[in-house]
Amino acid sequence: MSTVLYEKKDGIGYITLNRPEELNAMNDEMLAELDELLPKVEMDLDVKVAVFRGAGKDFCAGQDLTGVKTYEVLSEPGEHLTIKKRMEAERRRNRRWEYIFNLAKPTIAQVHGHCLGTGCYLSMVCDITIAAEDAQFGDPLLRMGLLPHMPLWLYLVGIKRTRELLFTGCYIDGIEAEKIGLINKAVPRDDLEDEVNNMATGIALMNCDALAPAKDAVNSVMEARGLGAAWRFTNDMQLVMQQRTMLPEEFNFFSVREKKGLKAAIEERDAPFKKFCEER
Amino acid sequence: MKYQNVLLKLGGRIATITLNRPEKLNAINNGMMRDLIKALEKVRKDYESLVVVIKGAGTSFSVGQDLSGVGTDEVMPPNPGEKTYLFDMYSQGLKNQSIWQYIFEYPKITVAQVHGYCLGMGLDLAMSCRAIICTDDAVFGDPSVRMGLASANPLWTFRVGLKKSKELLLTGRYIDGVEAQKIGLVMKAVPAEEMEDVMAVETDAFAHSSGIGGWDQQGVFWSSWMSFMQLAGLAAARQMTTNVNVMSSIQRPHRSLIDRGGYDFYKVREEKGLKAAIEERDAPFRKYFPEPKPKKRK
Numbered sequence: 001m002s003t004v005l006y007e008k009k010d011g012i013g014y015i016t017l018n019r020p021e022e023l024n025a026m027n028d029e030m031l032a033e034l035d036e037l038l039p040k041v042e043m044d045l046d047v048k049v050a051v052f053r054g055a056g057k058d059f060c061a062g063q064d065l066t067g068v069k070t071y072e073v074l075s076e077p078g079e080h081l082t083i084k085k086r087m088e089a090e091r092r093r094n095r096r097w098e099y100i101f102n103l104a105k106p107t108i109a110q111v112h113g114h115c116l117g118t119g120c121y122l123s124m125v126c127d128i129t130i131a132a133e134d135a136q137f138g139d140p141l142l143r144m145g146l147l148p149h150m151p152l153w154l155y156l157v158g159i160k161r162t163r164e165l166l167f168t169g170c171y172i173d174g175i176e177a178e179k180i181g182l183i184n185k186a187v188p189r190d191d192l193e194d195e196v197n198n199m200a201t202g203i204a205l206m207n208c209d210a211l212a213p214a215k216d217a218v219n220s221v222m223e224a225r226g227l228g229a230a231w232r233f234t235n236d237m238q239l240v241m242q243q244r245t246m247l248p249e250e251f252n253f254f255s256v257r258e259k260k261g262l263k264a265a266i267e268e269r270d271a272p273f274k275k276f277c278e279e280r
Numbered sequence: 281m282k283y284q285n286v287l288l289k290l291g292g293r294i295a296t297i298t299l300n301r302p303e304k305l306n307a308i309n310n311g312m313m314r315d316l317i318k319a320l321e322k323v324r325k326d327y328e329s330l331v332v333v334i335k336g337a338g339t340s341f342s343v344g345q346d347l348s349g350v351g352t353d354e355v356m357p358p359n360p361g362e363k364t365y366l367f368d369m370y371s372q373g374l375k376n377q378s379i380w381q382y383i384f385e386y387p388k389i390t391v392a393q394v395h396g397y398c399l400g401m402g403l404d405l406a407m408s409c410r411a412i413i414c415t416d417d418a419v420f421g422d423p424s425v426r427m428g429l430a431s432a433n434p435l436w437t438f439r440v441g442l443k444k445s446k447e448l449l450l451t452g453r454y455i456d457g458v459e460a461q462k463i464g465l466v467m468k469a470v471p472a473e474e475m476e477d478v479m480a481v482e483t484d485a486f487a488h489s490s491g492i493g494g495w496d497q498q499g500v501f502w503s504s505w506m507s508f509m510q511l512a513g514l515a516a517a518r519q520m521t522t523n524v525n526v527m528s529s530i531q532r533p534h535r536s537l538i539d540r541g542g543y544d545f546y547k548v549r550e551e552k553g554l555k556a557a558i559e560e561r562d563a564p565f566r567k568y569f570p571e572p573k574p575k576k577r578k
Contacts, residue, residue: 106450128446156441182443206426206543209428215446217524222437
């Protein structure tokens with residue numbers, strides 16, 4: 001395993017996203033490794049609680065936008081895929097989020113640095129999120145003409161804030177994220193690891209048979225509140241959005257990337273918004 | 281009518297029900313639950329009262345379910361060691377749930393006035409009221425998971441959001457009134473010496489707004505509001521949390537195939553008594569989750 005590291009210690013399973021030079025961006029390989037690892041973590045009775053974290057300076061900057069081996073995370077406009085193929089990919093992606101959300105043991109996201117797009121989604125599907133005060137949360141997908149597709153936004157931060165964050169694509173820091181309910185707690189960067197370990201060790205005192213239903217009781221309420229259906233709806237909207245034809249004058253991330261490279265494309269994507277978003 | 285476990289004060293716009301087993305920190309047993317419902321029914325039919333305050337006598341609001349195992353078969357799941365029928369456990373769970381639903385949908389404004397401990401079922405009761413006003417040193421928490429039980433209360437995510445619900449229910453952590461206000465669990469946390477004044481003002485305001493259109497119109501307004509809650513999933517959530525709660529109450533560490541770090545509350549209670557069992561349940565967690573304590577008062 002290379003893009004995901006796994007370590008087991010004192011009843012805690014540490015799952016580390018490990019592409020530090022790429023800000024732990026998610027690509028096909030990383031997801032495949034997570035898909036393989038997670039069922040093992042779930043079934044391991046010695047692991048009471050799983051901690052997700054990122055190697056290097058960031059938790060996860062989101063989807064790998066290079067377009068190389070990113071079939072699972074990014075739908076390229078040039079690809080003439082049948083609707084069935086696209087649907088398969090979307091359903092797979094949903095199953096992944098729902099699986100982590102419903103993993104039969106508690107999960108904690110330990111967030112520092114960038115936590116954007118699908119990286120942010122990962123922190124949202126974890127049961128508990130503890131972040132550094134200067135961590136950055138956001139979902140800039142709409143700036144690229146892609147549809148943000150995580151219904152948990154609404155449940156965690158409410159309709160108004162969801163709209164604000166998704167329409168602008170602005171980032172917020174850990175302190176703000178705690179204030180609006182996106183995460184449990186923001187702590188100084190230096191205390192982050194201790195804080196997470198303390199929480200995880202405390203939870204690990206309990207029996208797997210106690211933790212699984214306790215988690216499931218809360219998740220069942222979310223199911224009753226419509227989360228399952230919401231997942232499906234956003235999924236279908238995502239499919240519709242992928243079929244959309246871009247207007248000639250609109251910012252086209254993919255063609256800019258082709259002409260000037262990835263870094264310039266991301267820069268051009270974010271530049272016009274800088275003056276509207278508060279710098280943090 | 282005389283009640284053994286609660287005190288009922290009627291007369292005027294504000295009725296008060298006081299949980300009255302102070303020597304047991306108002307732990308809820310069969311008798312108290314029955315008396316509480318009877319008292320609420322009495323208030324419901326009293327046309328004069330618009331607001332009902334629920335509070336606790338002595339040092340605490342309520343520490344939750346009476347865990348002694350005596351006279352508690354209606355509020356506690358049966359001891360799974362006693363080979364209870366699954367259906368009995370399920371009926372008990374549903375009956376409890378219908379009580380919370382009754383209180384949540386109560387047609388008059390209910391206010392929980394909380395001081396001291398407000399744990400487990402005591403907190404379920406307080407959360408089922410429309411508003412909680414507490415002292416800033418009150419202690420809230422649901423330690424069910426530490427005994428292997430899943431919470432059957434579906435209001436958590438509605439009240440404090442998904443992340444905080446999971447944090448509190450997966451750790452069993454206790455929080456004080458100030459934090460409870462910060463996360464939205466309570467309406468207001470106030471210093472103990474100001475409590476009576478604040479309650480007088482707030483209940484007066486509630487009574488005033490309840491008086492607009494008369495109490496029956498308020499009741500109708502509330503029931504229409506309740507339909508939004510049912511539409512938002514509360515009805516199904518009640519059923520589903522009951523299912524999971526019953527599932528968890530069948531399971532005990534000594535019956536578990538896993539038995540890794542599980543705490544067997546029933547066994548310790550049998551061997552060392554109730555007090556020791558509760559102490560042993562919570563002690564290991566104090567190192568990781570500092571436990572706030574209510575201030576001692578005369």
